Amino acid sequence: MLEDAAGQGQTLRMAYDKGKGEQVPARLFDPYGIVYWKGNWYAVGYCGYREDIRSFRVDRMTGLHATDLSFHRPAAFSARDFLLSHLLPSEGDNRSMETVLIRGQEQVLNELCRHWLFGHALTERQPEAAFFRLDSALLSTYVPYFLMPYSTSLTIESVPLARRMAEACRTMAEHYGAMLTNLELRGEGEEDG
Structure with a gap:
């Protein structure tokens, strides 16, 4: 379902577990792409709850449901580049x-x-x-x-x-x-x- 939704530009309703048993509110999610990195699959796309592009571990998705909504992926968007740029710190970050x-x-x-x-x-x-x-x-x-x-x-x-x-x-x-x-x-x- 996730791969089909990414390919067809279909918005999903997603339930997600943050990894510590914490369920967060269900959200609308526009899956722009799926990336395999370091033994895990990640879905990258627009999160309606955070109103920003985010990445989510696929194995922590506890529910996916199709909606009647659709989306257009940003031109030249790379899910892999997005994921790696947010996992690894860069010089411009405000991190200590x-x-x-x-x-x-x-x-x-x-x-x-x-x-x-x-x-x-x-x-x-x-x-x-x-x-x-x-x-x-x-x-x-x-x-x-x-x-x-x-x-x-x-x-x-x-x-x-x-x-x-x-x-x-x-x-x-x-x-x-x-x-x-x-x-x-x-x-x-x-x-x-």
Whole structure:
């Protein structure tokens, strides 16, 4: 239905879950296009509730109903360009940004710079150092988890990020420590240990 509505210029009535179990009021939605990015489908179009162009994860749409209304997509509109420009910060944004220096072996930094966020945020690269301009809000939410697979192969020269990495690792260690204790108390998994 969504793909057909986008192709035919048909307005839909959409119910949406914001991802935290929060249902928001049903809205009229003009789907301009659908984009697959990082394992999820997104519908981009005009949101009648916000009166602006927005993107919505398709898997969070809890109801779609056709209406008798129609729309015309803006000329030369790219759903993909819109989605990426709103996911990744740009220099013109009013977001609080921080420059972060990360050191490591050249091949490890090469791999880090291939990551969608770090590749976009890279401002300077040296053989064993990389400077990134990152949204401060991301430093305390997603960035620590993106860096965890690199374990001790990176040196982070940012107090707020290093602090958040330590907190995230401590929380994870407590979680798995409690899980291990419970398993040992029940006597499970002894043959695997």
